[in-house]
Amino acid sequence: MNGGQDLGGTHGHGQVAPEPNEPVFHAEWEKRAFALTLAMARPGGWNIDMGRFARENRPPQEYLSMSYYELWFYALEAMLKERDLVDDDEIVVGHALHPPKPVKQTLSPGDVAQVLYRGGPTERATDTTAKFKTGDRVRAKNINPVTHTRLPRYVRGRVGTIERVIGCHVFPDSNATGAGENPQWLYTVRFDGPELWGDGSDPSVKVSVDAWEPYLEPA
Amino acid sequence: MSGHDHDHHHDHDHSELSETELRVRALETVLTEKGYVDPAALDLLIETYEKKVGPRNGARVVAKAWADPAYRARLLKDATPAIGELGYAGRQGEHIVALENTPARHNMVVCTLCSCYPWPVLGLPPVWYKAAPYRSRAVADPRGVLTDFGVTLPKDTEIRVWDSTAEIRYLVLPMRPAGTEGWSEKKLAELVTRDSMIGTGLAKRPEDLA
Numbered sequence: 109m110n111g112g113q114d115l116g117g118t119h120g121h122g123q124v125a126p127e128p129n130e131p132v133f134h135a136e137w138e139k140r141a142f143a144l145t146l147a148m149a150r151p152g153g154w155n156i157d158m159g160r161f162a163r164e165n166r167p168p169q170e171y172l173s174m175s176y177y178e179l180w181f182y183a184l185e186a187m188l189k190e191r192d193l194v195d196d197d198e199i200v201v202g203h204a205l206h207p208p209k210p211v212k213q214t215l216s217p218g219d220v221a222q223v224l225y226r227g228g229p230t231e232r233a234t235d236t237t238a239k240f241k242t243g244d245r246v247r248a249k250n251i252n253p254v255t256h257t258r259l260p261r262y263v264r265g266r267v268g269t270i271e272r273v274i275g276c277h278v279f280p281d282s283n284a285t286g287a288g289e290n291p292q293w294l295y296t297v298r299f300d301g302p303e304l305w306g307d308g309s310d311p312s313v314k315v316s317v318d319a320w321e322p323y324l325e326p327a
Numbered sequence: 328m329s330g331h332d333h334d335h336h337h338d339h340d341h342s343e344l345s346e347t348e349l350r351v352r353a354l355e356t357v358l359t360e361k362g363y364v365d366p367a368a369l370d371l372l373i374e375t376y377e378k379k380v381g382p383r384n385g386a387r388v389v390a391k392a393w394a395d396p397a398y399r400a401r402l403l404k405d406a407t408p409a410i411g412e413l414g415y416a417g418r419q420g421e422h423i424v425a426l427e428n429t430p431a432r433h434n435m436v437v438c439t440l441c442s443c444y445p446w447p448v449l450g451l452p453p454v455w456y457k458a459a460p461y462r463s464r465a466v467a468d469p470r471g472v473l474t475d476f477g478v479t480l481p482k483d484t485e486i487r488v489w490d491s492t493a494e495i496r497y498l499v500l501p502m503r504p505a506g507t508e509g510w511s512e513k514k515l516a517e518l519v520t521r522d523s524m525i526g527t528g529l530a531k532r533p534e535d536l537a
Contacts, residue, residue, distance in 0.1 A: 113440055113441060114439070114440060115439050115440075115459055115462040115463040116439035116440075116462065116463065116465075116466045116467070116490065117463065117466060117467040118459075118463045119463070121458075121459035121460040121463045121464070122460050123460055123475050124455050124458075124460045124461045124464070124472055124475040124476070124527075125455055125458075125460065125475075126453070126455050126475075126476060126522070126527075127453065127454060127455065130453050130454065132376060132377045132381070132450065132451055133373075133377070134454070135348070136348075137345075137347060137348040137351040137352070139373045139377075140351050140352070140355055140369065140373075141351050142372070142373070142376075142451075143368075143369035143370075143372040143373050144351070144354065144355060144358065144364060144369065146372050147364045147365075147368055147369055147372060148358065148363065148364060151363045151364075152363075156494075160440075160441055163441065164440075164441070172459060175454075176442060176454070176457040176458075178347055181347060181350070181351055181354075184354070185350070185354065188354075188358075193361075193363065194354065194357055194358070194361075198353075198357045199350055199353045199354055199357065200353070201353075202349075202352065202353035202356050202357065203356060203357060203360060204356075204357050204360035204361045208361035208362055208363065211363060214362065214363055214364065214365065215364070215365065215368045216365055216368060217365060217367040217368045217370075217371050219368070220368050220371040220372060220375070221371075221375075223418075224372075224375060224417045224418045225416055225417040225418075226417060226418075227416070227417035227418040227419065227420065227421040228418065228421060229421040229422065229494075230421065230422070230493075230494040231422065258440060258492045258493060259492070260439050260440055260490065260492065262439075262466060262467070274422075274493070274495060277493060277494060278494075280493075294493055294495075296495075304466070304467070305467055309467075310468075310470060310486070312482065312483065312484065312485050312486055313469055313470075313485075313486045313488065314485060314486070314487050314488070315466050315487075315488040315489075315490060316487070316488070316489055316490065317490045317492045318490075318491070318492045318493035318495050319492065319493075320493070
Protein backbone atom coordinates (compact mmCIF):
# COMPACT_ATOMS: atom_id res chain seq x y z
CA MET A 109 0.00 0.00 0.00
CA ASN A 110 1.12 3.55 -0.70
CA GLY A 111 0.96 4.38 3.00
CA GLY A 112 2.84 6.34 5.60
CA GLN A 113 5.44 3.60 5.90
CA ASP A 114 6.86 4.17 2.40
CA LEU A 115 9.22 6.93 3.43
CA GLY A 116 12.16 6.74 1.01
CA GLY A 117 12.83 10.14 -0.54
CA THR A 118 10.03 12.01 1.26
CA HIS A 119 10.84 15.44 2.66
CA GLY A 120 10.20 17.49 5.76
CA HIS A 121 11.07 14.97 8.48
CA GLY A 122 14.05 16.90 9.76
CA GLN A 123 17.49 15.80 10.85
CA VAL A 124 18.41 12.39 12.19
CA ALA A 125 18.66 12.64 15.96
CA PRO A 126 20.90 9.91 17.40
CA GLU A 127 20.47 9.47 21.16
CA PRO A 128 23.75 8.98 23.03
CA ASN A 129 23.84 5.81 25.15
CA GLU A 130 20.37 4.90 24.02
CA PRO A 131 18.67 2.18 26.10
CA VAL A 132 17.22 -0.86 24.30
CA PHE A 133 13.74 0.13 25.50
CA HIS A 134 12.52 3.52 26.70
CA ALA A 135 9.63 2.36 28.90
CA GLU A 136 8.37 -0.78 30.58
CA TRP A 137 5.34 -0.94 28.27
CA GLU A 138 7.63 -1.01 25.21
CA LYS A 139 9.27 -4.16 26.55
CA ARG A 140 5.93 -5.85 27.09
CA ALA A 141 4.54 -4.74 23.70
CA PHE A 142 7.66 -6.07 22.00
CA ALA A 143 7.58 -9.41 23.79
CA LEU A 144 3.83 -9.86 23.37
CA THR A 145 4.20 -9.30 19.63
CA LEU A 146 6.93 -11.93 19.36
CA ALA A 147 5.18 -14.41 21.61
CA MET A 148 1.75 -14.12 19.95
CA ALA A 149 2.88 -14.83 16.38
CA ARG A 150 2.61 -18.62 16.78
CA PRO A 151 -0.67 -18.82 18.69
CA GLY A 152 -2.05 -15.97 16.59
CA GLY A 153 -1.18 -17.81 13.40
CA TRP A 154 0.04 -14.81 11.44
CA ASN A 155 3.29 -14.42 9.53
CA ILE A 156 5.83 -11.58 9.39
CA ASP A 157 4.28 -10.03 6.28
CA MET A 158 0.81 -9.95 7.85
CA GLY A 159 2.42 -8.29 10.87
CA ARG A 160 4.10 -5.65 8.73
CA PHE A 161 0.86 -4.93 6.89
CA ALA A 162 -1.02 -4.56 10.17
CA ARG A 163 1.52 -1.89 11.23
CA GLU A 164 1.41 0.13 8.03
CA ASN A 165 -2.34 -0.20 7.41
CA ARG A 166 -3.53 3.07 8.95
CA PRO A 167 -3.85 6.71 7.82
CA PRO A 168 -0.39 8.15 7.11
CA GLN A 169 -0.87 10.98 9.61
CA GLU A 170 -1.40 8.38 12.33
CA TYR A 171 1.53 6.25 11.18
CA LEU A 172 3.85 9.25 11.30
CA SER A 173 2.68 10.48 14.69
CA MET A 174 2.97 7.16 16.51
CA SER A 175 6.12 5.76 18.09
CA TYR A 176 7.44 2.50 16.72
CA TYR A 177 6.27 0.37 19.62
CA GLU A 178 2.87 2.05 19.48
CA LEU A 179 2.65 0.89 15.88
CA TRP A 180 3.64 -2.59 16.97
CA PHE A 181 1.18 -2.70 19.83
CA TYR A 182 -1.87 -1.41 17.97
CA ALA A 183 -1.08 -3.78 15.09
CA LEU A 184 -0.99 -6.63 17.60
CA GLU A 185 -4.37 -5.56 18.98
CA ALA A 186 -5.82 -5.36 15.49
CA MET A 187 -4.56 -8.83 14.51
CA LEU A 188 -5.88 -10.36 17.74
CA LYS A 189 -9.29 -8.79 17.24
CA GLU A 190 -9.47 -9.82 13.58
CA ARG A 191 -8.98 -13.41 14.67
CA ASP A 192 -11.44 -13.18 17.58
CA LEU A 193 -8.69 -14.03 20.05
CA VAL A 194 -9.41 -10.89 22.09
CA ASP A 195 -12.41 -8.56 22.22
CA ASP A 196 -12.46 -4.86 22.93
CA ASP A 197 -14.52 -5.33 26.10
CA GLU A 198 -11.72 -7.50 27.51
CA ILE A 199 -9.09 -4.83 26.88
CA VAL A 200 -11.35 -2.24 28.53
CA VAL A 201 -11.77 -4.22 31.74
CA GLY A 202 -8.31 -5.79 31.60
CA HIS A 203 -9.52 -9.36 32.07
CA ALA A 204 -10.61 -12.29 29.95
CA LEU A 205 -14.42 -12.23 29.59
CA HIS A 206 -14.80 -14.87 26.90
CA PRO A 207 -13.48 -18.43 26.70
CA PRO A 208 -10.16 -18.81 24.88
CA LYS A 209 -10.16 -20.10 21.32
CA PRO A 210 -8.01 -23.15 20.66
CA VAL A 211 -4.60 -22.09 19.30
CA LYS A 212 -1.89 -24.07 17.55
CA GLN A 213 0.98 -23.55 19.91
CA THR A 214 2.06 -21.13 22.60
CA LEU A 215 5.59 -20.04 23.47
CA SER A 216 6.88 -21.62 26.66
CA PRO A 217 9.92 -20.23 28.49
CA GLY A 218 11.85 -23.37 27.62
CA ASP A 219 11.31 -22.78 23.90
CA VAL A 220 12.38 -19.14 23.75
CA ALA A 221 16.09 -19.61 23.08
CA GLN A 222 15.54 -22.27 20.44
CA VAL A 223 12.75 -20.37 18.67
CA LEU A 224 14.89 -17.23 18.45
CA TYR A 225 17.96 -19.18 17.36
CA ARG A 226 16.03 -20.95 14.62
CA GLY A 227 14.36 -17.77 13.35
CA GLY A 228 12.25 -17.91 10.23
CA PRO A 229 14.32 -18.44 7.08
CA THR A 230 12.45 -17.36 3.95
CA GLU A 231 14.49 -19.11 1.25
CA ARG A 232 12.60 -21.94 -0.48
CA ALA A 233 13.59 -24.75 -2.81
CA THR A 234 12.45 -24.24 -6.38
CA ASP A 235 12.51 -26.02 -9.72
CA THR A 236 12.12 -22.74 -11.60
CA THR A 237 14.96 -20.81 -13.21
CA ALA A 238 15.72 -17.18 -12.42
CA LYS A 239 14.64 -14.92 -15.27
CA PHE A 240 17.43 -12.39 -14.71
CA LYS A 241 21.16 -12.71 -14.17
CA THR A 242 23.80 -10.46 -12.67
CA GLY A 243 24.40 -7.43 -14.88
CA ASP A 244 20.95 -7.45 -16.51
CA ARG A 245 19.20 -4.10 -16.83
CA VAL A 246 15.74 -4.15 -15.31
CA ARG A 247 12.94 -1.69 -14.70
CA ALA A 248 10.98 -1.76 -11.45
CA LYS A 249 7.35 -2.02 -12.47
CA ASN A 250 4.92 0.75 -11.73
CA ILE A 251 2.63 -1.17 -9.38
CA ASN A 252 0.33 0.38 -6.78
CA PRO A 253 -1.33 -2.41 -4.82
CA VAL A 254 -3.58 -1.39 -1.92
CA THR A 255 -2.33 -4.52 -0.13
CA HIS A 256 1.18 -5.17 1.24
CA THR A 257 4.16 -4.82 -1.06
CA ARG A 258 7.88 -4.40 -0.52
CA LEU A 259 8.60 -2.41 -3.67
CA PRO A 260 9.09 1.16 -2.46
CA ARG A 261 7.62 3.98 -4.53
CA TYR A 262 10.95 5.71 -5.09
CA VAL A 263 12.20 2.94 -7.39
CA ARG A 264 8.98 2.26 -9.33
CA GLY A 265 9.47 2.93 -13.02
CA ARG A 266 13.24 3.33 -12.55
CA VAL A 267 15.92 1.34 -14.34
CA GLY A 268 18.63 -0.47 -12.43
CA THR A 269 21.08 -3.33 -12.69
CA ILE A 270 20.83 -6.80 -11.20
CA GLU A 271 23.73 -6.93 -8.76
CA ARG A 272 23.01 -10.31 -7.25
CA VAL A 273 20.64 -13.22 -7.73
CA ILE A 274 19.81 -13.96 -4.10
CA GLY A 275 17.62 -17.05 -4.31
CA CYS A 276 13.97 -18.01 -4.24
CA HIS A 277 12.18 -16.42 -1.28
CA VAL A 278 8.69 -16.18 0.20
CA PHE A 279 6.79 -13.46 -1.69
CA PRO A 280 5.43 -10.91 0.83
CA ASP A 281 2.71 -9.60 -1.47
CA SER A 282 1.08 -13.06 -1.38
CA ASN A 283 2.08 -14.06 2.12
CA ALA A 284 0.62 -10.91 3.69
CA THR A 285 -2.88 -11.57 2.36
CA GLY A 286 -3.00 -15.24 3.33
CA ALA A 287 -2.62 -16.31 -0.30
CA GLY A 288 0.36 -18.49 0.58
CA GLU A 289 4.14 -18.18 0.39
CA ASN A 290 4.25 -18.21 -3.43
CA PRO A 291 8.09 -18.14 -3.45
CA GLN A 292 9.70 -16.01 -6.16
CA TRP A 293 13.24 -15.27 -7.27
CA LEU A 294 14.75 -12.40 -5.33
CA TYR A 295 17.41 -10.02 -6.62
CA THR A 296 19.51 -7.14 -5.37
CA VAL A 297 18.85 -4.34 -7.87
CA ARG A 298 21.21 -1.35 -7.86
CA PHE A 299 20.17 2.09 -9.08
CA ASP A 300 22.34 5.11 -9.83
CA GLY A 301 21.45 8.09 -7.66
CA PRO A 302 20.56 10.36 -10.60
CA GLU A 303 18.19 7.69 -12.01
CA LEU A 304 16.22 7.92 -8.76
CA TRP A 305 16.66 11.57 -7.82
CA GLY A 306 17.20 13.35 -11.10
CA ASP A 307 19.89 15.25 -12.93
CA GLY A 308 22.13 17.19 -10.62
CA SER A 309 21.76 14.76 -7.73
CA ASP A 310 24.89 13.28 -6.19
CA PRO A 311 26.45 10.97 -8.81
CA SER A 312 28.52 9.16 -6.18
CA VAL A 313 25.35 7.66 -4.65
CA LYS A 314 24.09 4.21 -5.56
CA VAL A 315 21.06 2.66 -3.92
CA SER A 316 19.86 -0.93 -3.99
CA VAL A 317 16.64 -2.64 -3.06
CA ASP A 318 15.99 -6.36 -2.83
CA ALA A 319 13.22 -7.01 -5.34
CA TRP A 320 11.25 -10.13 -6.20
CA GLU A 321 10.92 -11.13 -9.85
CA PRO A 322 7.24 -10.08 -10.16
CA TYR A 323 8.37 -6.50 -9.39
CA LEU A 324 10.75 -6.39 -12.35
CA GLU A 325 10.70 -6.29 -16.15
CA PRO A 326 13.56 -6.29 -18.65
CA ALA A 327 14.80 -2.81 -19.59
CA MET B 328 13.11 -8.36 35.30
CA SER B 329 10.79 -10.98 36.74
CA GLY B 330 7.21 -12.08 36.35
CA HIS B 331 6.35 -10.62 39.77
CA ASP B 332 6.47 -7.15 38.32
CA HIS B 333 3.08 -7.65 36.73
CA ASP B 334 1.23 -7.72 40.03
CA HIS B 335 3.20 -4.73 41.17
CA HIS B 336 2.13 -2.70 38.11
CA HIS B 337 -1.51 -2.85 39.06
CA ASP B 338 -0.77 -1.14 42.36
CA HIS B 339 0.27 2.05 40.57
CA ASP B 340 -2.05 4.97 40.28
CA HIS B 341 -3.46 4.52 36.78
CA SER B 342 -3.87 8.25 36.32
CA GLU B 343 -0.10 8.44 35.84
CA LEU B 344 -0.23 6.04 32.95
CA SER B 345 -0.88 6.76 29.31
CA GLU B 346 -3.69 5.14 27.40
CA THR B 347 -1.16 2.94 25.60
CA GLU B 348 0.52 1.81 28.84
CA LEU B 349 -2.86 0.85 30.28
CA ARG B 350 -3.85 -1.03 27.16
CA VAL B 351 -0.56 -2.95 27.03
CA ARG B 352 -1.04 -4.08 30.63
CA ALA B 353 -4.64 -4.95 30.02
CA LEU B 354 -3.80 -6.94 26.92
CA GLU B 355 -1.02 -8.86 28.63
CA THR B 356 -3.40 -9.81 31.43
CA VAL B 357 -6.10 -10.93 29.00
CA LEU B 358 -3.67 -12.96 26.89
CA THR B 359 -2.18 -14.54 30.01
CA GLU B 360 -5.58 -15.42 31.48
CA LYS B 361 -6.55 -17.02 28.18
CA GLY B 362 -3.39 -19.08 28.22
CA TYR B 363 -2.02 -17.63 24.98
CA VAL B 364 1.14 -16.23 26.55
CA ASP B 365 3.32 -17.17 29.49
CA PRO B 366 4.69 -14.03 31.22
CA ALA B 367 7.89 -15.92 32.01
CA ALA B 368 8.48 -16.37 28.27
CA LEU B 369 7.91 -12.65 27.76
CA ASP B 370 10.50 -11.90 30.45
CA LEU B 371 13.00 -14.14 28.68
CA LEU B 372 12.38 -12.47 25.32
CA ILE B 373 13.01 -9.06 26.88
CA GLU B 374 16.08 -10.23 28.78
CA THR B 375 17.53 -11.73 25.60
CA TYR B 376 17.45 -8.44 23.71
CA GLU B 377 18.32 -6.24 26.71
CA LYS B 378 21.23 -8.29 27.99
CA LYS B 379 22.46 -10.92 25.53
CA VAL B 380 21.96 -9.83 21.94
CA GLY B 381 23.43 -6.49 20.95
CA PRO B 382 26.13 -4.74 18.95
CA ARG B 383 28.91 -6.37 20.97
CA ASN B 384 28.10 -9.50 18.95
CA GLY B 385 28.67 -7.69 15.68
CA ALA B 386 31.83 -6.09 17.05
CA ARG B 387 33.25 -9.56 17.68
CA VAL B 388 32.48 -10.53 14.10
CA VAL B 389 34.15 -7.40 12.72
CA ALA B 390 37.19 -7.71 14.97
CA LYS B 391 37.67 -11.32 13.93
CA ALA B 392 37.39 -10.35 10.26
CA TRP B 393 40.04 -7.65 10.79
CA ALA B 394 42.39 -10.04 12.55
CA ASP B 395 41.87 -13.24 10.58
CA PRO B 396 42.02 -13.01 6.75
CA ALA B 397 40.52 -16.48 6.26
CA TYR B 398 37.54 -15.54 8.43
CA ARG B 399 37.17 -12.26 6.58
CA ALA B 400 37.01 -14.17 3.29
CA ARG B 401 34.36 -16.55 4.67
CA LEU B 402 32.35 -13.62 6.05
CA LEU B 403 32.34 -11.74 2.76
CA LYS B 404 31.53 -14.87 0.75
CA ASP B 405 28.64 -16.11 2.89
CA ALA B 406 28.10 -14.17 6.10
CA THR B 407 25.34 -16.23 7.73
CA PRO B 408 27.46 -19.36 8.43
CA ALA B 409 30.55 -17.25 9.20
CA ILE B 410 28.59 -15.33 11.83
CA GLY B 411 27.13 -18.63 13.02
CA GLU B 412 30.67 -19.81 13.79
CA LEU B 413 30.62 -17.32 16.68
CA GLY B 414 27.24 -18.60 17.86
CA TYR B 415 25.11 -15.77 16.48
CA ALA B 416 22.11 -16.75 14.38
CA GLY B 417 18.37 -16.71 14.14
CA ARG B 418 15.53 -14.27 14.16
CA GLN B 419 16.07 -11.29 11.84
CA GLY B 420 19.45 -12.68 10.86
CA GLU B 421 18.46 -15.74 8.87
CA HIS B 422 20.11 -14.43 5.69
CA ILE B 423 22.97 -12.02 6.40
CA VAL B 424 25.24 -10.31 3.89
CA ALA B 425 28.43 -8.53 5.00
CA LEU B 426 29.37 -5.34 3.12
CA GLU B 427 33.01 -4.35 3.03
CA ASN B 428 33.88 -0.67 3.32
CA THR B 429 36.94 0.42 1.36
CA PRO B 430 38.53 3.81 0.62
CA ALA B 431 36.58 3.73 -2.68
CA ARG B 432 33.21 2.63 -1.31
CA HIS B 433 31.22 3.33 1.85
CA ASN B 434 28.16 1.19 2.60
CA MET B 435 25.10 2.36 4.54
CA VAL B 436 22.09 0.26 5.52
CA VAL B 437 18.49 1.39 5.88
CA CYS B 438 14.98 -0.02 5.85
CA THR B 439 12.79 2.65 4.27
CA LEU B 440 9.61 0.56 4.64
CA CYS B 441 9.86 -0.49 8.30
CA SER B 442 12.76 -1.35 10.60
CA CYS B 443 14.62 -4.37 9.19
CA TYR B 444 17.92 -4.77 11.04
CA PRO B 445 20.29 -7.69 11.71
CA TRP B 446 19.21 -8.55 15.25
CA PRO B 447 21.66 -11.41 16.04
CA VAL B 448 24.66 -9.15 15.46
CA LEU B 449 23.34 -5.67 16.32
CA GLY B 450 20.41 -6.30 18.66
CA LEU B 451 17.24 -4.24 18.32
CA PRO B 452 17.49 -1.07 16.23
CA PRO B 453 17.83 2.37 17.84
CA VAL B 454 14.88 4.77 17.61
CA TRP B 455 16.51 6.94 14.92
CA TYR B 456 16.92 3.92 12.62
CA LYS B 457 13.15 3.33 12.75
CA ALA B 458 12.15 6.99 12.52
CA ALA B 459 11.13 9.06 9.49
CA PRO B 460 14.20 11.34 9.21
CA TYR B 461 16.61 8.44 8.64
CA ARG B 462 14.27 6.27 6.58
CA SER B 463 13.35 9.14 4.27
CA ARG B 464 16.80 10.63 3.74
CA ALA B 465 19.21 7.69 3.79
CA VAL B 466 18.35 6.74 0.20
CA ALA B 467 18.08 10.28 -1.22
CA ASP B 468 20.72 12.22 0.70
CA PRO B 469 23.07 9.77 2.40
CA ARG B 470 25.87 12.32 2.63
CA GLY B 471 23.52 14.67 4.46
CA VAL B 472 22.63 11.87 6.86
CA LEU B 473 26.33 11.17 7.43
CA THR B 474 26.74 14.86 8.30
CA ASP B 475 24.05 14.45 10.98
CA PHE B 476 26.35 11.78 12.43
CA GLY B 477 29.41 14.00 12.13
CA VAL B 478 30.91 11.98 9.28
CA THR B 479 32.28 13.54 6.10
CA LEU B 480 33.69 11.36 3.33
CA PRO B 481 35.70 12.34 0.25
CA LYS B 482 33.54 13.46 -2.69
CA ASP B 483 34.74 10.65 -4.93
CA THR B 484 33.96 7.91 -2.41
CA GLU B 485 30.99 5.93 -3.70
CA ILE B 486 28.15 5.96 -1.19
CA ARG B 487 26.35 2.65 -1.53
CA VAL B 488 22.99 2.50 0.25
CA TRP B 489 21.27 -0.83 0.88
CA ASP B 490 17.51 -0.63 1.43
CA SER B 491 16.53 -3.80 3.34
CA THR B 492 13.27 -4.48 1.51
CA ALA B 493 13.38 -8.30 1.81
CA GLU B 494 14.57 -10.72 4.52
CA ILE B 495 18.24 -10.20 3.69
CA ARG B 496 19.98 -8.39 6.54
CA TYR B 497 23.09 -6.32 5.97
CA LEU B 498 26.10 -5.87 8.23
CA VAL B 499 28.73 -3.30 7.31
CA LEU B 500 32.35 -4.34 7.77
CA PRO B 501 34.00 -1.00 8.56
CA MET B 502 37.59 -0.23 7.60
CA ARG B 503 40.18 -1.21 10.18
CA PRO B 504 41.71 1.91 11.69
CA ALA B 505 45.40 2.61 11.18
CA GLY B 506 47.73 2.03 14.09
CA THR B 507 46.08 -1.19 15.25
CA GLU B 508 48.63 -3.66 13.86
CA GLY B 509 49.08 -6.64 16.12
CA TRP B 510 46.06 -5.86 18.29
CA SER B 511 44.10 -8.75 19.76
CA GLU B 512 40.54 -9.41 18.55
CA LYS B 513 39.29 -8.37 21.97
CA LYS B 514 41.03 -5.02 21.79
CA LEU B 515 40.01 -4.48 18.17
CA ALA B 516 36.36 -5.10 19.11
CA GLU B 517 36.47 -2.04 21.36
CA LEU B 518 36.91 0.09 18.24
CA VAL B 519 33.78 -1.25 16.55
CA THR B 520 30.72 0.90 17.17
CA ARG B 521 27.12 0.01 16.36
CA ASP B 522 26.91 2.90 13.90
CA SER B 523 30.04 1.75 12.08
CA MET B 524 28.24 -1.55 11.37
CA ILE B 525 25.14 0.30 10.05
CA GLY B 526 27.31 2.61 7.98
CA THR B 527 26.36 5.85 9.70
CA GLY B 528 29.70 5.97 11.47
CA LEU B 529 33.30 4.87 11.23
CA ALA B 530 35.25 2.64 13.58
CA LYS B 531 36.95 4.44 16.45
CA ARG B 532 40.62 5.28 16.16
CA PRO B 533 43.10 4.02 18.77
CA GLU B 534 43.34 7.53 20.26
CA ASP B 535 39.53 7.53 20.80
CA LEU B 536 39.88 4.74 23.35
CA ALA B 537 42.03 6.76 25.72
